Amino acid sequence: GIQVEQSPPDLILQEGANSTLRCNFSDSVNNLQWFHQNPWGQLINLFYIPSGTKQNGRLSATTVATERYSLLYISSSQTTDSGVYFCAVGGSGNTGKLIFGQGTTLQVKP
Amino acid sequence: DAGVIQSPRHEVTEMGQEVTLRCKPISGHDYLFWYRQTMMRGLELLIYFNNNVPIDDSGMPEDRFSAKMPNASFSTLKIQPSEPRDSAVYFCASSLIAGGLTDTQYFGPGTRLTVL
Numbered sequence: 001g002i003q004v005e006q007s008p009p010d011l012i013l014q015e016g017a018n019s020t021l022r023c024n025f026s027d028s029v030n031n032l033q034w035f036h037q038n039p040w041g042q043l044i045n046l047f048y049i050p051s052g053t054k055q056n057g058r059l060s061a062t063t064v065a066t067e068r069y070s071l072l073y074i075s076s077s078q079t080t081d082s083g084v085y086f087c088a089v090g091g092s093g094n095t096g097k098l099i100f101g102q103g104t105t106l107q108v109k110p
Numbered sequence: 111d112a113g114v115i116q117s118p119r120h121e122v123t124e125m126g127q128e129v130t131l132r133c134k135p136i137s138g139h140d141y142l143f144w145y146r147q148t149m150m151r152g153l154e155l156l157i158y159f160n161n162n163v164p165i166d167d168s169g170m171p172e173d174r175f176s177a178k179m180p181n182a183s184f185s186t187l188k189i190q191p192s193e194p195r196d197s198a199v200y201f202c203a204s205s206l207i208a209g210g211l212t213d214t215q216y217f218g219p220g221t222r223l224t225v226l
C-alpha cells in the first residue's frame with residue numbers, strides 16, 4: 001500500500017515565525033488532505049488538495065502530485081496553531097480510503 | 111449543520127464487556143468512516159460505508175469488532191468482548207462525493223475508550 005512520510009516529526013516555533021511541513025508519498029494519489037489535531041483531540045480538515053495550491057488565511061498548501069509530495073505552510077504562527085498536523089492520502093480509483101502519516105507535532109511558544 | 115456527532119465521548123469498561131460506539135454523520139453525506147487512534151499505530155481506518163453499504167472492512171482488527179449502518183443517519187461500532195488493547199480514541203468521519211471523487215472528510219469529536 002501507499003506509504004506516507006511526514007517531516008519533521010516535531011517542531012518548536014516562537015510565535016510569529018513561519019514554518020513548512022512536508023508530506024511525501026510513495027505512489028500516485030487522487031486524494032490528499034491535511035488535518036490539524038488540536039490539543040483537545042479534535043481533528044479539523046485544513047485542505048483537500050490532491051494537486052495545485054490553495055490558501056486559507058495564514059495557511060497554504062501545495063501538492064506536486066508528479067513528484068509525490070505536499071507542503072503545508074504556516075505563516076505568522078500563533079499559539080493556537082499548536083497541535084499535530086496530519087497528511088492523509090488516497091490512491092488511484094479513489095474510494096475515499098485515506099492513509100494517514102504519523103504527523104508533525106507543532107508547539108508554538110508565546 | 112451540527113457536524114459529525116459521536117456518543118459517548120468517554121467510555122470506561124471492564125475487560126469482557128460489550129462496547130457500542132455511535133455516530134451520526136453530516137446530513138447528506140454519502141460516505142462514513144470509522145478510525146482508531148493509538149500512540150503506537152497512529153490513525154488507522156477500520157471500516158467505511160458508501161450509501162449505508164460496507165465497502166472495505168479490511169482494517170477491522172478482529173472478529174470481535176463489528177460495524178453497522180442501518181440508515182443514512184446512524185452507524186454503530188461494536189466490540190464484543192472488549193480487551194485492554196482496544197483502549198484508544200475512536201473517530202467517525204463523513205464525506206460527500208464531489209465530481210466522482212470523495213471530498214473533504216469531516217471528523218467527529220471521537221470516543222475515548224478505556225478497557226480495564
